[in-house]
Amino acid sequence: MCDNAAVNTDSAEPDLAAQRTAVADPGAEVAARDRLRVMGDWLASAARVSAQIIVVVLLLWVVGQILGKVWTGVLPVALALLFATVLWPGVAFLRRRGMPDSIAAATMTVTGILVMVGVVAGIVPSVVGQANALGHKAADGITKAKQWLQGPPFNVGDDQITNLLDTLQNKVKASAGAIAQGAVSGVSTATSTLMMVFTVLILVFFFLKDGPKFLPWLRRTTGDRAGSHLADLLARIWTTLSGFIRTQAIVSFIDAVFIGAALFILGVPLAGVLTVLTFIAGFVPIVGAVVAGALAVLVALVGKGWVAAAIMLGVILIVQQIEGNVLQPWLQAKVMQLHAAIVLLAVMLGGSMFGISGAFLAVPTAAAVAVILRYANEQLARKAGETPVEEASVETTPVGVGSS
Structure with a gap:
């Protein structure tokens, strides 16, 4: 009996201690239970969001794979x-x-x-007329470079230069079969390019002719509620793409005017061709301007010497600074609403995946994606009863509400 009483007394002591702790701090047990519940909720939310992110990334990967397979049909x-x-x-x-x-x-x-056709007709005769002279200038430039390497501080001997040239010649001979195969594939590429150009022109005609009928048809087909959202979203994308083309054309034209003027004043060979290429390359933001500028400096170096090349480099750097710090922010701030880093990454990613066409279409695609994300954010804020900061003073109505 005594032993059992002692055991009961000993076992009751922890319970009494817990009761005293609970009386002293009645919220301790609740706080501990709530903390565990909150941590569980966090882990559940993190797991759910992680699974959703994985599914979205997987979906984007599948879309990218499908796009790569049907790129020849999507590009036109x-x-x-x-x-x-x-x-x-x-x-x-x-x-x-x-x-x-x-x-x-x-x-x-x-x-x-x-x-x-007029642009191409203006470029080709200039290239043909000045190609011979430019070739002689390039040969003279190689000779000067050879003499420069033979002098201090490099002091490269004739034997080393001859060995280098022989090595290059042997590699070219060894690659003769690949070069011939590339020429054949180049013919097929030119044929497919002509077919794509023809397809693009036909599509342009139909888009211009029947384009205004598309949104009403989409609205009737998808219903008033979904059609209203799709029509509004596609209209915004169209406005963004139109603004991108117009503003980029203005920026490219200004670049071509100033750089072309410098080319003509310095008497650089192929000045007209380089001016047109500068305008065309301007439609690939950042990267196109760098490539066109480097080509202009190279031709100036070969055709007129290092002084003209240095002057040309200075003009290009000034023009690029004006473009990057004045023209681009001013003209495209309300149209694109994309940071320069996003533009650069989009161009590099598009170029690495789909070549020149991908680099050209990268920024419009990024702008369209940005429009979609902004539209989704607007709808999410309205569904949540929030008012965006930039729209705080504007009374807005959700799309599709009150529309017929």
């Missing part, structure tokens, strides 16, 4: 949309003057073709 559509944004103001002007849709679209399509 994307190019046609961009060219349609350029020609659409002219079509809208002609339609307001009473011209039928098909005739207005055909007129602007033919106008675009004539402009492109």
Whole structure:
């Protein structure tokens, strides 16, 4: 009996201690239980979000794989949309003057073709006429470079230079088969390029002719609620792409004017060609300007010497500073709303995945994705009953509400 009482007394002591602790701090047990529950909720949320992120990344990977497989079909559509944004103001002007849709679209399509043919016709004769002289200048430049390497501080001997040239010659001979195969594939590439150009032109005509009918058809097909969102989103994307093409054309034109003027003043060979290439390369932000500028400096070095090349480099750097710090922020701030780092990464990623066409389409694609994300954020804020800071003074109505 005594032993059992002692055991009961000993076992009761921890319970009494716990009761005293609970009386002294009644929220301790609740706090401990709530902390564990909160940690469990955090872990559950983290696991759920992680699974969602994995699914989204997997979906994007699948989309990228499918896009890579059907890129030859997607590229003409994307190019046609961009060219349609350029020609659409002219079509809208002609339609307001009473011209039928098909005739207005055909007129602007033919106008675009004539402009492109005129640019090519202006470039080719200049290249053919000055290629011989530029080749002699390049040979003289190689001779000067050889003499420079033979002098101090390099003091490279004739034997070393001869061995280097022989090595390069042997590699070229060993690669003769690959070069011939590349020439054959180049012919097929040129043929496929002509086919793609023809396809793009046909698509541009249909986009200009039937483009205004697309959003009403989409609204009728998908229903009023979903159609309202899709129509609003696609209209914003179209506005962004149109603004990108217009502002980039202005920036490229200003770059071409100043750099072309410097080329003509210095008497650099192929000045007209380099001016046109500077304008075209300007449609690939950041990277295109660097490539075109490097080419202009190289031609100036070969054709006119290092003084002209140094002057040309200075002009290009000044123009690029004006473009990057004044023109781009001013003209594209409200249109693109993309940071320069995002633009650079988009161009590099698009170029590495899809080549020159990918670099050209990277920034419009990034801008379209940004429009989609901003639209989703707006709808999310409205569903949550929030008012964005930039819209705090503007009374807004959710899309689709009150619309017929």
